[in-house]
């Protein structure tokens with residue numbers, strides 16, 4: 618399971634109970650430490666932060682509630698499961714309001730305990746993941762609001778437009794052109810709103826799976842050939858794929874999205890055509906990484922812009938949102954522990970290297986479950 622080796626602190630003054638819990642949790646590969654009173658619990662939490670605390674409410678030296686509060690002050694992400702004796706449920710519910718994830722009543726069943734722990738650790742991982750969005754707290758709140766406010770009128774406009782289209786004389790060139798413009802602009806706004814939402818929360822429909830990167834790339838190239846039907850004809854595509862790459866453990870949809878953004882930029886950089894090369898390799902100096910290289914000989918990037926590419930909304934395009942590479946950075950660096958390197962020279966072309974780690978057990982990359 619993903620939580621293999623996680624640290625659990627058991628706080629209880631009953632030696633027999635502790636022994637029972639410790640043996641069970643160690644058999645499930647958790648690292649267990651013990652505190653027989655509240656003071657020790659707080660000290661142990663501060664010196665070696667556990668992932669989860671099993672906290673008995675009745676301790677000899679202080680109220681369980683105070684212990685809970687102090688533990689949360691050390692690190693608010695520590696998961697706490699409250700253990701109560703018979704009839705302590707009301708207090709336990711109160712504790713959940715104060716930050717405990719779950720409560721269990723003695724006597725405790727092994728399986729109930731295990732599933733409660735797993736659940737609490739999952740919630741904790743999700744909370745840590747959410748915390749990553751703190752860097753963009755205002756955008757996180759603003760985009761869903763914006764999406765809502767824009768999408769509703771857009772739906773109404775599309776509906777009304779469809780009626781106008783049906784009732785109009787489309788032989789009137791000017792009228793049909795105007796309808797086309799409205800329709801395209803509505804689509805553009807819809808896509809913009811979607812990209813804003815993807816930015817605050819990249820698509821997460823499909824979770825971690827063993828993925829062959831060469832396959833993802835061929836899916837991406839297929840999508841691109843539909844997106845750039847005309848330009849594709851003027852772009853020579855060279856592929857140099859290592860057929861023996863190991864599978865990587867990634868979120869398929871997210872990686873597809875990230876690579877698509879990169880290839881889309883490359884195609885947009887070659888409006889007059891050119892050559893686009895994709896290469897996949899085991900990274901030479903680190904066999905634990907695969908490396909995907911995208912090379913275009915398009916318009917290139919001005920030196921002064923190189924440092925800004927991953928900033929949300931940085932764009933040099935009339936119709937760009939400037940979110941493409943910001944999303945790539947979030948997916949590859951933040952969510953998959955990978956890296957992106959960009960080299961470019963104006964009027965010569967751009968090379969983008971993506972490194973993704975292989976062989977990471979599930980759950981090791983924080984935020985990826």
Ligand SMILES: Nc1ncnc2c1ncn2[C@@H]1O[C@H](COP(=O)(O)OP(=O)(O)OP(=O)(O)O)[C@@H](O)[C@H]1O
Nearest residue numbers: 882883886917932933934937938939940941942967
């Ligand atoms: N292959 C490339 N060649 C030239 N310029 C590039 C390339 N890739 C990225 N850029 C530059 O980086 C900027 C930011 O790219 P990004 O994908 O984040 O946004 P965008 O392409 O402008 O908009 P969107 O992706 O939302 O359509 C681009 O506007 C462009 O100036």
Ligand SMILES: [Mg+2]
Nearest residue numbers: 878882941942
């Ligand atoms: Mg882009």
